[in-house]
Amino acid sequence: MKKETWKELTIGTINLDAGNSVKNLTGTWRSGKKPQFIEEKCIQCFFCWLYCPHSAILVEGGEVKGINYDYCTGCGMCSVECPPKEKAIIMVKEEAKLAEGGAE
């Protein structure tokens, strides 16, 4: 059987509304665990910001200040990559999903 080339393949999803990810609160996917930021243990290395797949690390005035739970899916990557021995981000249990407010 002859394999299809990219020219014959059916076109998949096309996003006709560029930038709509701002309206999609990925934090609603989260269940069970959420990251908790402990400011006094943070060394401001920005690893969490670099590795977070949903850009959910809050930065204000050039410093990491917390987590935007509207977009945080609770993947735990920030906590894994946080380098201090006593981590500045730990994963904690969460009873309900926290989609806090609407982002525009």
Ligand code: SF4
């Ligand atoms: S748990 Fe995952 S999505 Fe949430 S802030 Fe950390 S890296 Fe980002």
Ligand code: SF4
């Ligand atoms: S990875 Fe940890 S120590 Fe580094 S900026 Fe983020 S919270 Fe702070």
